[in-house]
Amino acid sequence: MDVKVLQRIVITGFMVTLSACATTSTPTQSKISETPKDGLSARQLANGECGLFVWTAGAERRFILFGQSQKASAVWARDANEISLRVQSQSGSAAQGQFPKQVFISESADQLDLDLREPQAIENGTRYRSGTLTKKTADGWNRVTPVVGLSACKPINKAS
Numbered sequence: 001m002d003v004k005v006l007q008r009i010v011i012t013g014f015m016v017t018l019s020a021c022a023t024t025s026t027p028t029q030s031k032i033s034e035t036p037k038d039g040l041s042a043r044q045l046a047n048g049e050c051g052l053f054v055w056t057a058g059a060e061r062r063f064i065l066f067g068q069s070q071k072a073s074a075v076w077a078r079d080a081n082e083i084s085l086r087v088q089s090q091s092g093s094a095a096q097g098q099f100p101k102q103v104f105i106s107e108s109a110d111q112l113d114l115d116l117r118e119p120q121a122i123e124n125g126t127r128y129r130s131g132t133l134t135k136k137t138a139d140g141w142n143r144v145t146p147v148v149g150l151s152a153c154k155p156i157n158k159a160s
Contacts, residue, residue, distance in 0.1 A: 039063040040077045050153035052098040054114065054133065057146035064147070065114065065133060069098050076104070076112060085112065095119060095126035098151040111136040116149045125152030 039062035045051055052074075054065035067074035067087070074085040083106050090099035100116040113136070118129035128149035135143040 040066055040075060040082060045152075045154040047154055048156040050096045050098060050151070053150045053152065054116075054131075054147050055149070057130065057148050061148075064145070065112075067098065067102065067104075067114075069094065069102075074102075074104050076106070078110075083110070092116075093119075095121075096124075096151045096153045098126075100128060100131070100149075100151075109138075114147075114149075116147070124155060125150055 038060075039055075042063075043051060043053070043066050050068065050070070052065075052067040052069070053063065054067075055061045055063050062077070064077045065074060067085075069087065069090060072087040074087065076083045076085055085104035085106050088103040088105045088111075090102050092100040094100075100114075100119065102114045104112040104114070106112075113134040114131065115134075116128035116131035120127045120129060128151070131147045131149055133145045133147045135145075137143065
């Protein structure tokens with residue numbers, strides 16, 4: 001896929017997510033709603049809040065992981081459900097407080113390894129051009145999903 005097309009897709013997804021945020025009149029924690037069949041529901045960041053958005057890298061982009069390093073938590077889309085995750089470890093150079101390499105654990109002991117690569121600074125965030133999300137299964141297999149990501153913060157609105 002052409003880099004400019006990929007860049008437009010990621011930036012468009014980011015702008016759609018942030019435009020939904022602009023309609024919220026009072027800052028709240030990230031909101032979670034019903035999970036669409038093909039991925040996570042949209043996330044709204046409060047003023048000054050940051051998050052890590054991860055999509056599948058294939059032709060059919062699906063929003064599959066949302067994390068917040070400051071809260072040591074994430075949400076993962078699996079089988080039309082939103083699975084809560086806790087951060088087990090983080091590494092790499094943090095962008096907007098979000099780490100590009102993280103290990104997540106679910107309540108049922110599922111382990112997910114996120115490895116985002118090729119960071120590119122954009123306005124209010126960092127775009128990751130490539131990466132993998134690896135699910136380690138109980139029987140020793142690894143399911144690897146190519147991903148792209150975006151680390152972003154919603155600016156704090158200052159009164160004039």
